[in-house]
Amino acid sequence: MSVIDYLLVPVLIGSVLATDPLLVELPRGKLRGRDNKEYYSYESIPYAEPPLGKLRFEAPKPYARPWKEVFDATTPPVSCIQWNQFVEGADKMIGSEDCLTVSVYKPKNSSRSSFPVVANIHGGIFMFGGPAEQEHESIMASGNVILVKIAYRLGPIGFLSAGDATLSGNFGLKDQRLALRWIKQNIARFGGEPENIMVLGHSAGGASVHLQMLQEEFSQLAKVAVSLSANALDPWAVQQGARRRAFEMGRIVGCGLQSDSVELKKCLQSKDASEIVGAVSQYLVVDYVPINPFGPVVEPVDAPESFLTQYPIDIIKSGKFSKVPWLVSHTQEDGAYNAAALLAKQPNGKELIDQLNQRWFELAPLLLFYRDSKKTVDEMDAYSRDLRQQYLGNRNFSVENYLDVQLLFTDLIFRNGTLRSIDLHRRHSKSPIYYYVYDNPPVQGIAQVLSKRNDIDFGTAHGDDYVLMFAKPNSQSRDEKMISNNFIRMLEGFVQSDKASLTYDNCVFEDNVGQGKLHLVHIKSDSCEKVEVNSIR
Known part of the structure; x- marks a missing residue:
């Protein structure tokens, strides 16, 4: 569909919108939203088929089932199934595997006939988080943009990778890409301007925005991009060593000591999602460390619907990425x-920072995301030693010296x-x-x-x-x-x-x-x- 076609859509369906602003007609059928006094909301709209069964660990399929009745878009979005750092207690699992939705929020502003669009990708180190955690009242009160929140697969469900075409990974990033296509194709029906779309994200969402920018298609989906407190060159944004963790997952959930990714994938698809997500706890050494055992990877070139087949730094140097205006940021003590x-x-009454004095060479590569990027243990240990000397000198790790440790984290991460x-x-x-x-x-x-x-x-x-x-x-x-x-x-x-x-x-x-x-x-x-x-x- 051309830009002219997009711009014609509000005109063609404007009478429907004018008679009942809560009723929106999409290619799959009609949906009904909610009147929230200050704004309208249309929530939990599926953009992909539920990634269940044999669709688990596959690129998302566009939602294609027609609605025989008016779709109820008044239910708040659910989080994708995850092991969430902020849940108290031993069981940190929340969410659902059937979660691939977008939620649209439209301000009531009689002075505008159409609105620019902000598509928001939530953060959470690719492991947790969700669209419902992102409040929207302030943006709605301003009254000048439509906001769209995107849900995407997380943790092992979204990023497990054996490093081959069978189990390539990056399913969460492919979800985001499909959601952005959905927004481009459908947002005019809500009164949005498809030629004025901003894609914004914070933390893992910010890194996601940058990774999406590195797709040449992105310039057709967005006008501008915003990456807050993250980008694709941060050391945690793209992982190495994913194949080892994928087969370890198979061992943990009872698939045996597999060496073939076809059999591993088949076994994991037969498991309940809660078994796979619950296994995240087995990857943690202490507290929630490492914080991202699963995340984006470089895929093989023969992966179906591949997303990232080169490291971001090489893509940027090649110049083969979307040239859109980009805002990038961080906080002073990020x-x-x-x-x-x-x-x-800790349970023993001491702070974890004290353990760094005895466990620095073990924990530093996990805390600072370089365990799998160093070729040898000696190289990793030398880097850990240099970092400690640069930021702390001969001082111990302690509460009193905490701010220097924090500076190290701000710089490196x-x-x-x-x-x-x-x-x-x-x-x-x-x-x-x-x-x-x-x-x-x-x-x-x-x-x-x-x-x-x-x-x-x-x-x-x-x-x-x-x-x-x-x-x-x-x-x-x-x-x-x-x-x-x-x-x-x-x-x-x-x-x-x-x-x-x-x-x-x-x-x-x-x-x-x-x-x-x-x-x-x-x-x-x-x-x-x-x-x-x-x-x-």
């Missing part, structure tokens, strides 16, 4: 998400990958690349939740900006509401801009393409500042 859990009291991505994109793309750093510590954020303590000044941690974009207005202080409004206006302006310009409050972003110096916007509680750094690296 690594607090991964580091703060080290301060939580978030900041370094961001700078590397900006550097490569500015040399291999002509589309604008924008960058901001958020620095405004909250009273209560993710670091306090994970550490279960409030006596540490963690700074501005992972997600402290994102929650202000996706939070309920009545949960924010006056300053936070101001920042939230600025962020939402920034996103609205970005997706609507004809020239791909970007502004936060009174700070106009500088494009980093072709620049020798690094340009960023430093966002604080009551101000923003344009900053120019002499070198990008």
